[in-house]
Amino acid sequence: MFLASVRNYFSLTGRRLIARRLSSSRIGTSFRLFLLAVSCHSQPLSGTTLRVSANNRTLIEAHRRLMTDSGSERGRRYLGQEEAREFDNSLFNDYKFSIDQLMEVAGLCVAQAVVRSYPASEVGVASPRVLVVCGPGNNGGDGLVAARHLLFMGYDPEIYYPKRTPKDIYKILVAQCEKLNVRFLTELPSAPDIDRDYHVIVDAIFGFSFKGAVRSPFDTVLATLVQCSTPIASVDVPSGWDVENGDPNGTGLKPDTLVSLTAPKTCSQLFTGRHHYLGLRMVPRELASQYKLDLPPYPGTDQIVRL
Numbered sequence: 557m558f559l560a561s562v563r564n565y566f567s568l569t570g571r572r573l574i575a576r577r578l579s580s581s582r583i584g585t586s587f588r589l590f591l592l593a594v595s596c597h598s599q600p601l602s603g604t605t606l607r608v609s610a611n612n613r614t615l616i617e618a619h620r621r622l623m624t625d626s627g628s629e630r631g632r633r634y635l636g637q638e639e640a641r642e643f644d645n646s647l648f649n650d651y652k653f654s655i656d657q658l659m660e661v662a663g664l665c666v667a668q669a670v671v672r673s674y675p676a677s678e679v680g681v682a683s684p685r686v687l688v689v690c691g692p693g694n695n696g697g698d699g700l701v702a703a704r705h706l707l708f709m710g711y712d713p714e715i716y717y718p719k720r721t722p723k724d725i726y727k728i729l730v731a732q733c734e735k736l737n738v739r740f741l742t743e744l745p746s747a748p749d750i751d752r753d754y755h756v757i758v759d760a761i762f763g764f765s766f767k768g769a770v771r772s773p774f775d776t777v778l779a780t781l782v783q784c785s786t787p788i789a790s791v792d793v794p795s796g797w798d799v800e801n802g803d804p805n806g807t808g809l810k811p812d813t814l815v816s817l818t819a820p821k822t823c824s825q826l827f828t829g830r831h832h833y834l835g836l837r838m839v840p841r842e843l844a845s846q847y848k849l850d851l852p853p854y855p856g857t858d859q860i861v862r863l
């Protein structure tokens with residue numbers, strides 16, 4: 557009876573409206589997942605997924621299947637972990653972009669998104685203070701570039717980069733920041749100190765290559781950051797989230813802003829923060845159609861577009 561009325565409701569109003577209503581409603585995540593799953597399937601999901609009383613795991617599994625089956629919500633296509641890697645490789649190998657080029661634009665997009673989400677006029681200070689937390693891979697590299705651009709945009713970035721990968725590309729980005737007097741912290745401040753001293757946190761810890769349980773030293777880093785009330789802007793993937801299944805255990809970061817790069821990753825469908833942008837618009841048209849990406853147009857010369 558209940559399910560029949562839910563399905564009738566969906567057929568009457570359409571998915572787009574439902575998705576908008578779901579994202580703005582105050583219902584719990586699991587119920588939202590359930591409604592989303594039912595709304596996107598014309599055929600009933602099998603077994604227990606149709607029971608409102610089903611537990612979170614079942615709902616998340618239903619949602620995962622849904623996304624694997626259709627790969628899309630609202631007509632946009634999302635990249636899973638393996639696809640994101642292949643896509644990346646294609647940009648390097650087929651289109652001959654270098655990592656420096658892509659990372660420079662990625663970091664610029666992140667800086668622009670931070671300034672757009674947290675303008676100095678709203679923060680209430682001339683130079684908002686930004687804590688940029690960098691991981692050991694390219695997501696961390698995006699963070700180093702973003703810190704540099706934020707400085708030139710009038711913000712006051714500081715960097716915490718606890719595990720430095722000894723590759724030239726990262727060494728050069730660090731040297732540039734040091735030369736520009738961007739401070740590198742030797743320790744991550746406590747959550748109350750972060751909340752007191754910073755206006756925004758940039759989460760550049762893990763991107764689309766994150767896998768498994770979080771290892772040291774990032775387990776303690778994430779444990780501190782989840783306690784902060786300072787808004788978090790995540791680069792590409794919220795750290796601690798599985799690239800496809802999101803944050804089923806609720807231990808990952810809960811960003812206020814997400815900057816998806818090239819194309820949104822599957823988990824971004826579960827993002828519930830206020831600002832979602834797409835950046836890195838240098839995706840060749842042929843590659844986009846090869847991956848059946850239905851990417852939104854970027855306004856004018858902007859590097860980011862709000863999703």
Ligand SMILES: NC(=O)C1=CN([C@@H]2O[C@H](COP(=O)(O)OP(=O)(O)OC[C@H]3O[C@@H](n4cnc5c(N)ncnc54)[C@H](OP(=O)(O)O)[C@@H]3O)[C@@H](O)[C@H]2O)[C@H](O)CC1
Pocket residue numbers: 643644647658659662691692693694695696697698761762763764765766767768769770771772774791792793817818836
């Ligand atoms: N084309 C693009 O879209 C571009 C995206 N960019 C950015 O690059 C990242 C992906 O970068 P990648 O270097 O492949 O990977 P990550 O930065 O996500 O992470 C790799 C490191 O993370 C460590 N890792 C992985 N899982 C764990 C874990 N469970 N616990 C602790 N550490 C983990 C991993 O460590 P290993 O010990 O396994 O080596 C790696 O060191 C993408 O998301 C974008 O942000 C490019 O900037 C531009 C092109």
Ligand SMILES: [K+]
Pocket residue numbers: 695759760761762763790791792793794795
């Ligand atoms: K991240």
